[in-house]
Amino acid sequence: GVSRIHGRVSARLVADQWPEIRPEENPVGFVTNGVHVPTFLHQTWAEFFDRHLPAGWVDRLSDAALWSALERTPDEDFWAASQDVKSRMFESVRGRLSAEFAAKGMSGSQWRQVVRLLDPDRPDVLTIGFARRFATYKRAALLLKDRARLARLLGDAERPVLLLFAGKAHPADEPGKSVLREIKQLMLTPEFAGRIVFLDDYDMRLARWLVAGCDVWLNNPVAPLEASGTSGIKAAINGRLNLSVLDGWWAEGFDGGNGWGIPPAQVQDAERRDALDADAILDTLEEEVVPLYYGAGAGRCSAEWVRRCKRAQMTVIPRFNMRRVVSDYASG
Numbered sequence: 550g551v552s553r554i555h556g557r558v559s560a561r562l563v564a565d566q567w568p569e570i571r572p573e574e575n576p577v578g579f580v581t582n583g584v585h586v587p588t589f590l591h592q593t594w595a596e597f598f599d600r601h602l603p604a605g606w607v608d609r610l611s612d613a614a615l616w617s618a619l620e621r622t623p624d625e626d627f628w629a630a631s632q633d634v635k636s637r638m639f640e641s642v643r644g645r646l647s648a649e650f651a652a653k654g655m656s657g658s659q660w661r662q663v664v665r666l667l668d669p670d671r672p673d674v675l676t677i678g679f680a681r682r683f684a685t686y687k688r689a690a691l692l693l694k695d696r697a698r699l700a701r702l703l704g705d706a707e708r709p710v711l712l713l714f715a716g717k718a719h720p721a722d723e724p725g726k727s728v729l730r731e732i733k734q735l736m737l738t739p740e741f742a743g744r745i746v747f748l749d750d751y752d753m754r755l756a757r758w759l760v761a762g763c764d765v766w767l768n769n770p771v772a773p774l775e776a777s778g779t780s781g782i783k784a785a786i787n788g789r790l791n792l793s794v795l796d797g798w799w800a801e802g803f804d805g806g807n808g809w810g811i812p813p814a815q816v817q818d819a820e821r822r823d824a825l826d827a828d829a830i831l832d833t834l835e836e837e838v839v840p841l842y843y844g845a846g847a848g849r850c851s852a853e854w855v856r857r858c859k860r861a862q863m864t865v866i867p868r869f870n871m872r873r874v875v876s877d878y879a880s881g
């Protein structure tokens with residue numbers, strides 16, 4: 550398995566290979582995934598680490614004591630680096646959208662509506678990212694269960710929230726394709742224009758921009774179906790906060806202060822389960838995420854927010870990097 554939970558699920562899936570023993574005792578184990586840090590860490594952060602950490606940090610990725618020094622780095626510098634990355638991500642996303650709008654012959658007024666919060670000169674908009682394959686168990690449209698509530702949350706005039714989606718559905722996955730179309734259509738509705746943006750052609754280049762540039766990385770799979778959810782690791786190493794159902798890697802990575810962990814609803818009925826999970830995430834956004842991000846006033850650095858972002862890097866880089874993974878595989 551590629552996480553502790555996934556190891557348990559996998560052991561049960563193949564339990565009939567060893568009918569004489571219980572699934573927990575069969576030889577299926579797990580090595581929790583990690584990411585290749587030099588590939589997914591934005592250059593701005595590499596430069597920040599060069600300024601504030603001992604030389605050779607790149608060869609000491611698993612050294613938790615080294616990474617704990619991030620706690621003492623200046624908040625203003627940390628904040629400036631993270632807003633700088635977001636601003637460049639906005640620029641890149643505008644470039645993609647502009648090519649798409651031109652190809653489809655969309656009007657100037659539609660363009661202005663859609664990009665109104667995507668302003669590289671004003672990166673202080675709380676930006677939530679959701680980008681992955683649109684397999685149905687990942688529930689891309691989960692927050693739309695309560696559409697009016699989501700519209701209120703995103704549309705707040707003082708504390709705007711931008712929700713960036715990107716993804717691909719397998720060509721044979723009709724339900725996945727229909728969720729994708731549903732979200733894409735919201736981009737031009739009066740409720741969500743400029744607040745929900747969907748980006749086509751999800752690939753590794755776009756993934757790298759989004760995980761580095763979005764303030765919050767959302768993941769809301771049906772537990773326990775998310776094997777790992779590796780994109781969340783990519784976000785955390787870039788100092789971004791996961792808001793995620795406690796499944797896959799996040800059930801091991803969440804420590805109470807490096808993002809938000811949503812306990813999955815324990816009910817059988819799928820409709821009811823989805824409604825409960827959606828409510829729990831919207832509650833957390835309204836009560837914690839938005840007030841914390843905007844806590845110091847528009848454009849200012851919220852000390853508590855920055856504390857959590859540092860904590861995300863400090864706790865996730867040493868435990869979820871590819872060197873640790875390879876060494877776990879090697880030592881069996």
Ligand SMILES: *Cc1c(COP(=O)(O)O)cnc(C)c1O
Pocket residue numbers: 680681682751752753756757777778779780781783
């Ligand atoms: C990291 C990555 C993934 C995996 O994302 P999940 O969180 O596991 O859904 C998928 N696609 C691309 C392009 C990636 O970079």
